[in-house]
Amino acid sequence: MRKVVEFKNATLGYGRKVIFDRLSLDIYENDFLGVVGPNGSGKSTFLRAVMGLIKPKNGKVDRSGALKFGYCMQRQFIDTLFPFTVFDIVMMARASIKGAFKRPDSEDRKKVSGSLEIAGISHLALSAFRDLSGGQKQRALIARALSLEPNFLVLDEPTTDLDVKGEREILELITALHKNKRLTIILVSHELNEVVNCSGKFLFLNSKLPHRIVMKDDLNGNMLSEIFGVKMEFKKIDNKYIIT
Amino acid sequence: MTDIFRESFMLTALLAGLITGLACAYLGVFIILKRIVFMGIALAEVAALGVALGLFIGANPFACASALTLIGVIIFWAAHTERSLSRESFIGFIYVFCASLAVLLIAKNPMAEARGISLISGNLLYTTWQDIGVLGTAVLLVMSVHLAFFKKFLFISFDKETAFTAGINTNALDLLLYVTIGITISLATKMCGVLFVFASLLVPAMIGLVIARRVRSIFIIACLSSFFCVIAGLILSYIWDLPTSPMIVVLYSALFAMIAGIRFITTK
Numbered sequence: 001m002r003k004v005v006e007f008k009n010a011t012l013g014y015g016r017k018v019i020f021d022r023l024s025l026d027i028y029e030n031d032f033l034g035v036v037g038p039n040g041s042g043k044s045t046f047l048r049a050v051m052g053l054i055k056p057k058n059g060k061v062d063r064s065g066a067l068k069f070g071y072c073m074q075r076q077f078i079d080t081l082f083p084f085t086v087f088d089i090v091m092m093a094r095a096s097i098k099g100a101f102k103r104p105d106s107e108d109r110k111k112v113s114g115s116l117e118i119a120g121i122s123h124l125a126l127s128a129f130r131d132l133s134g135g136q137k138q139r140a141l142i143a144r145a146l147s148l149e150p151n152f153l154v155l156d157e158p159t160t161d162l163d164v165k166g167e168r169e170i171l172e173l174i175t176a177l178h179k180n181k182r183l184t185i186i187l188v189s190h191e192l193n194e195v196v197n198c199s200g201k202f203l204f205l206n207s208k209l210p211h212r213i214v215m216k217d218d219l220n221g222n223m224l225s226e227i228f229g230v231k232m233e234f235k236k237i238d239n240k241y242i243i244t
Numbered sequence: 245m246t247d248i249f250r251e252s253f254m255l256t257a258l259l260a261g262l263i264t265g266l267a268c269a270y271l272g273v274f275i276i277l278k279r280i281v282f283m284g285i286a287l288a289e290v291a292a293l294g295v296a297l298g299l300f301i302g303a304n305p306f307a308c309a310s311a312l313t314l315i316g317v318i319i320f321w322a323a324h325t326e327r328s329l330s331r332e333s334f335i336g337f338i339y340v341f342c343a344s345l346a347v348l349l350i351a352k353n354p355m356a357e358a359r360g361i362s363l364i365s366g367n368l369l370y371t372t373w374q375d376i377g378v379l380g381t382a383v384l385l386v387m388s389v390h391l392a393f394f395k396k397f398l399f400i401s402f403d404k405e406t407a408f409t410a411g412i413n414t415n416a417l418d419l420l421l422y423v424t425i426g427i428t429i430s431l432a433t434k435m436c437g438v439l440f441v442f443a444s445l446l447v448p449a450m451i452g453l454v455i456a457r458r459v460r461s462i463f464i465i466a467c468l469s470s471f472f473c474v475i476a477g478l479i480l481s482y483i484w485d486l487p488t489s490p491m492i493v494v495l496y497s498a499l500f501a502m503i504a505g506i507r508f509i510t511t512k
Contacts, residue, residue, distance in 0.1 A: 051408075051409045071405070071406050073405055079277065079402055079403070081453065082402070082453070082462070083456060083457050083458060084402070092398065092402065092403075092407075093399075095395030095396055096399060096410035096411050097410075100392035101391065103395075144406070154409070
């Protein structure tokens with residue numbers, strides 16, 4: 001497997017505030033990395049560093065030149081004042097690869113339609129984004145990321161505030177993208193149960209403890225109890241992992 | 245009614261009002277989308293200080309306004325990209341500093357009063373053809389930049405982080421967008437005053453937001469509102485012998501209140 005992102009003793013933070021000290025982590029092609037931690041533990045900072053939105057204060061973050069990111073930011077932060085349609089929002093991403101004075105063409109419209117279809121929201125193309133349910137908004141953001149034909153999908157809290165059905169459907173969609181399109185994926189969540197069945201590798205973050213990188217096969221109750229500071233049990237029932 | 249605009253000073257006022265109104269109405273949509281409304285009034289105040297400074301030292305007011313506004317734009321833009329600084333505090337500081345200094349400079353400059361320049365309320369009737377030439381050329385340049393990068397400006401204004409990850413040079417384009425806003429404000433402020441410029445950035449876009457169901461329509465409605473209010477405002481100010489810029493701003497506000505009221509009643 002080819003290494004696509006490499007953190008080499010990277011110190012991350014904003015201004016004078018250090019959020020990660022000496023983070024070393026390799027992300028390989030077709031990895032599915034689950035990033036789990038409570039609010040304020042630095043999950044979004046880590047994502048920003050992966051994508052180059054922030055530079056490390058010390059150390060290095062190397063990225064493969066062939067990386068094409070598809071980013072789904074937290075949908076709660078998306079503007080809902082303006083009546084952007086789902087189509088507008090997905091097409092916006094295509095604008096990024098157009099030169100000056102160039103307008104979207106039939107190829108762009110085809111890519112947008114294809115992405116909407118994969119995300120299962122073709123029928124909502126002309127609906128206003130702000131009028132959609134949480135799950136539909138998330139699908140629209142996934143469609144926007146897919147319209148750029150990425151090889152690396154980054155999802156920041158995609159299931160927050162969704163009901164059980166919505167959460168499951170979004171996770172199924174992400175898992176399908178990982179398997180069928182062989183995308184490298186980073187999925188951020190504050191809920192371990194959400195990601196434990198999708199991801200093969202985990203980055204656990206807790207502002208009070210050093211970060212931990214753990215492979216799925218190495219997960220156990222004692223380790224999780226130590227990381228999260230509360231007694232936790234790790235069970236496998238019907239081929240599904242459950243953490244209580 | 246059209247006889248009013250046969251008067252040379254009314255024709256120049258109409259042209260200056262329309263160029264400023266339409267350009268600001270269009271740019272105002274970006275200002276609201278980017279949530280930088282108060283940067284608009286702060287930049288208008290910076291431009292006003294530039295005009296006052298130009299008159300005080302005997303330099304070209306347009307050039308001084310543009311130079312100071314560009315500095316303001318860079319400060320706001322830099323504050324925006326640095327997380328440890330609060331952009332709002334910069335805006336507040338720059339606004340009060342520039343407003344106070346402009347008042348002091350005008351108070352010590354008899355030229356300013358003699359030329360009928362009121363930096364707050366503006367006076368469109370003093371517009372010259374030379375002013376229109378400068379403003380028109382600058383607005384044409386600004387619109388060419390927007391024609392080239394409209395979709396990208398929309399993307400970075402709506403969701404800058406995702407735009408960056410999609411490969412857009414967001415900091416450079418953001419600065420370019422700020423510069424286009426700054427240039428328009430700086431040149432319009434000398435003729436139209438802070439009040440009219442800020443109102444033109446804000447209210448037509450608000451009217452567009454209340455009515456429109458598509459983003460493209462917001463731009464169109466904002467420009468149409470501005471077009472209508474500028475013409476009506478000039479006619480009414482001529483008939484009733486009232487200052488032009490405040491008249492236009494009152495019409496903007498009345499139109500917004502009427503439309504928002506109708507919208508409130510019909511959606512209840």
